[in-house]
Amino acid sequence: MKDIEIAQQSKMAKITDIAAKIGLNADEIEQYGTYKAKIKLPVVPKVKTKGKLILVTATNPTPAGEGKSTVTVGLGDAFSLLKKRVMIALREPSLGPVMGMKGGATGGGYSQVVPMEDINLHFTGDMHALTTANNTLAALVDNHIYQGNKLHIDQRRVIWKRVLDINDRALRHVVIGLGGAMQGIPREDGFDITVASELMAILCLAVDIADLKKRIGQIVVGYTSTKVPVTVDQLGVTGAIALLLKDAIKPNLVQTLAHTPAIIHGGPFANIAHGCNSVLATQTALKLADYTLTEAGFGADLGAEKFMDIKAPVLGKTPDTVVIVATVRALKMHGGVAKKDLAEENIPALQQGYINLQKHIANMKRYNVPVVVAINQFTSDTLAELTTLQELCANDNTPAIVADVWGKGGNGAVALAEKVLASCEQKTDFKPLYVADDALETKINKIVTEIYGGAKVEYGMKAKRQLRRFKELGWDQLPVCMAKTQYSLSDNPKLLGAPADFTIHVREFVPKLGAQFIVALTGNVLTMPGLPKQPAANGMELSDDGTISGLY
Incomplete structure (x- = not known):
């Protein structure tokens, strides 16, 4: 059964009932129909809690798929099954990828946020x-x-x-x-x-x-x-x-298929923007729940780094645990296997591709935060492959739990949820990658050498002129938002695994003084994507009775 069919057959709870779960009454939300609402500002919950924060990230994405949002939703539903007061905080989908390459962006299978069609299309009008x-x-x-x-x-x-x-x-x-x-x-x-x-x-x-x-x-x-x-x-x-943004600033409240409360608000890409949902959404969830699960876009080299170094200082809260989503299929691609051959067992390729996950594990531990690996299971995964991946993670002193959230929803992530709950009780001593006083070049160099694993940074003539001018203007005190391909730790999308001794090329900077960071454009990354040869839009349809198909 397709994701959209599962979503369409689900029975949603009224959004007023979902709000009541987290202590909000009808006067504290603005309903957008029966199943969507905005949470009014300022949020003054009846019960304030000091919730735990769990950041879900992933390896570098491949065409094989990783399922970060799907795991986030399934993990949230597993917390609910364990009777924990939990909320999920995700980004809003953009019509760019919805109509382009990826299709819908609300999870998958029995691990979805709903109403799926509304969220993927016009939602509450924020975009x-x-x-x-x-x-x-x-x-x-x-x-x-x-x-x-x-x-x-x-x-x-x-x-x-x-x-x-x-x-x-x-x-x-x-x-x-x-x-x-x-x-x-x-x-x-x-x-x-x-x-x-x-x-x-x-x-x-x-x-x-x-x-x-x-x-x-x-x-x-x-x-x-x-x-x-x-x-x-x-x-x-x-x-x-x-x-013009007076309503858009209010967080959007929806639910999962299992009726776990979810806030979906803000949607910056992580390859060309800072890749995290809104601070208000995450703060709201932290106030209303004991556990907040949020995700950062693409791999940990992009979204998670930006969460730690751009969002966390504003949020005033660092993660209690980081969950890194990985799949056997994606790691085999990082190990050199073609997409058409991924269904075949290949332990050597998995072992070779593990270096990508290994680098992300090391990067997240570098912030002095506990790490758990979520192995998002596919039907083609063999027991030997899953066991091998768990053993590889164990050798790096990192727990790795297999989860089948696409096929089983929260029931497929209970063991993962239990491990994450235990991880949240560990003491953390967060260590940022850089401090504000570091020069822009120093900040970029730390990201490139420590997070990406590169050797050096090369600046184009325009970028060099901008560096001098930004220092004169006092803008060099701002964080850096790296605009880089999501497919590789380098700025070359064809370099998979964990490349070393490469150079990152910064061609120019874009000052964003309102956002309070400087964007560094690297390689050939573009801030306006193009559509693929066969856009997802080609498979979409609206029936005469108003039923949507092909959204994902």
Whole structure:
């Protein structure tokens, strides 16, 4: 049975009943129909708890699949089976991958969040609000230039791009304002995908509306001809942009197939953005539950590193345990096996590919946080392969538990949940990768050498000029958000396993003063993805009675 069919046949509880589970009454939520709601701000729960935080991450993704979100949901349902007060906090899906390569993004099998179709499509309108707010600001910038340009913005140095929440390579580099004097000032421009925008990052890092407004006001939209930065506050439109996000900032409450409460809010990609759901969502779950399970996008080299070094300082809470999701199939691909041959038992390839998981284990332990490996079981996995993988992890003093969440939901992750619960009781002494006083080059070098396993960093001419200017402006005190391929620890997607002695190439930086980090663009990574030769959209259909098929 397909994921969407399982979701469509499920019986959901009313969202008011889900809210009641976590101590919220009808006056503390805003219902979006029967099965979705936003949690009102500020959140003042009847019972405040000091919840444990569990971060779910993964190995570098391969076409074989890892199932990080599926494991997160199944693990949450297993906590519920063990009678634990638990909440799940995930990111919102982007229409880019939904219509592009991956299809739906709400888990799979009997380990899903629902209503699956709504969450994967328009949900509560957060993505549309972000897109509108971003493009309103772009229009206001161009209008300011057209109407006299009192701030002396250099049209060649506008860095605020327009966005769209769909993969569209044709919009990466465009020219606007053509057609004569009445059509605006011609200049080069481009589109990013909405989930890579600074407003998405701001929404996910703001702790309240006041902080949201402060961060929006600090956004640098461009520079004058003398390279002086121009901000949204100087444009005088901070309030207008903030009010477009007044509902989007509120966390979204839904449920799993097993009725475990789940917050799905914010959706930055981890390869080109910071890859974590909103601070407000995670804080809310920590207040309302004894255990919060959250995930960070792609492999631990991307999402988990950014969680530790960008999100955790704002959240004010570090993970009590890190769960790294791995599959036999993916590790065999890291060991050199072609996708068509993955169903065949191959112990040597598994042993070779284990070096990828081994590196991620070491990286997470480097933060002085306990680590548990979740082996997401596929039907093609043999007992010998599963046993071998557990033994390899045991040799690295890391527990590895097999879970079948796709086929069994929470029942397939009870043993994993018990191990994670025990792990959460261990003492932690969190050690950040870098401190604010480190120079930007030092921060990047630490990420490259300690997390990626690279040898050095090479900067392009533009990046070198920016480094000098950022230091003059005092921006070198900010964290670094590395924009890098998700498929490899290096910036070359073809280098699988755990490559060594490679060089990371930083071509340029994008300052995001509202988000309070600097994005480093490496290799050939793009902030507006393209659609594949056969988009997932080709297999989607809407029947005459309104039933959706092919979403995943």
